[in-house]
Amino acid sequence: MRLDRASAALSEAGMPVAVAQMLDFCGDVLQIALPHGDPAQFRAILDAHFAPADMLVAPGDIREPQLFVSDMDSTMIGQECIDELADFAGLKPQISAITERAMQGGLDFESALRERVGLLEGLEEDAVRQCLEERISATPGARTLVATLKARGCHTVLVTGGFHHFADPVAERLGFDRVVGNRLAIRDGRLTGALEGVIVDGDAKRRVLLEEMERLGSKAVSMAAGDGANDVAMIEAATHGMAYRAKPALREKADGWIERGDCTAILKLLEIPREEWVSN
Numbered sequence: 382m383r384l385d386r387a388s389a390a391l392s393e394a395g396m397p398v399a400v401a402q403m404l405d406f407c408g409d410v411l412q413i414a415l416p417h418g419d420p421a422q423f424r425a426i427l428d429a430h431f432a433p434a435d436m437l438v439a440p441g442d443i444r445e446p447q448l449f450v451s452d453m454d455s456t457m458i459g460q461e462c463i464d465e466l467a468d469f470a471g472l473k474p475q476i477s478a479i480t481e482r483a484m485q486g487g488l489d490f491e492s493a494l495r496e497r498v499g500l501l502e503g504l505e506e507d508a509v510r511q512c513l514e515e516r517i518s519a520t521p522g523a524r525t526l527v528a529t530l531k532a533r534g535c536h537t538v539l540v541t542g543g544f545h546h547f548a549d550p551v552a553e554r555l556g557f558d559r560v561v562g563n564r565l566a567i568r569d570g571r572l573t574g575a576l577e578g579v580i581v582d583g584d585a586k587r588r589v590l591l592e593e594m595e596r597l598g599s600k601a602v603s604m605a606a607g608d609g610a611n612d613v614a615m616i617e618a619a620t621h622g623m624a625y626r627a628k629p630a631l632r633e634k635a636d637g638w639i640e641r642g643d644c645t646a647i648l649k650l651l652e653i654p655r656e657e658w659v660s661n
Contacts, residue, residue, distance in 0.1 A: 384401060387430035433641050448536050451537075452586070452606065500574070502573060525648070536593065537558050538560075540560075561586075561589050589615075608627045610631060625638070
């Protein structure tokens, strides 16, 4: 019934459905093809009839990426690292409020980051390690997603506005090829409340994707995944931009989104058969 209603709405919008079929290898994936139409309007109509859903819309064939660039916090892991770290300092409500404003797009990312890190001044570096071990866990399906893409020749990059103290071990656990993140300044075993080096913000994430694409060549396909406002530029620059349990500021800019399944839903949307998934 939902497909019938969606098909009727598409026809009324001047976008008649050419093909609508369940994929043979995966019974819960519906593939819809149109001879012509506007991708944004197509997404909006499908969203109105199928939400919440996992979806990817492309103007041509959906192709497997040679490059996968992903945010870390609330995308490849289920937490916001700085919020969890703030809990050790007894500052979680203050820092979480700043994080939420930044992710919703209501606060400049760099200013928000420096403000939050400043509140952590004096926290022992051991608290960072303890937080990582006790609080940080991979998003369901993340390891399988990365391993499967890598097995098919995809270069994987974890790029985060968070910190290398977390991102390096997370990337190792999940199997990413490269890590880009911010660095906490440490003195005498304690956080100074400052950052070292260039800030990784939304523009920096986009630059990382474009640099990798330049290396791979103009015909390469890229996919980016994220959840917050600082991922918008990266998402828009990718061939396939995915919003994972995302804030509205990112969701409305994405080519697709994951709202029901875990990270392996991306593999389904890329039409990779389950028997070819790599679990480790």
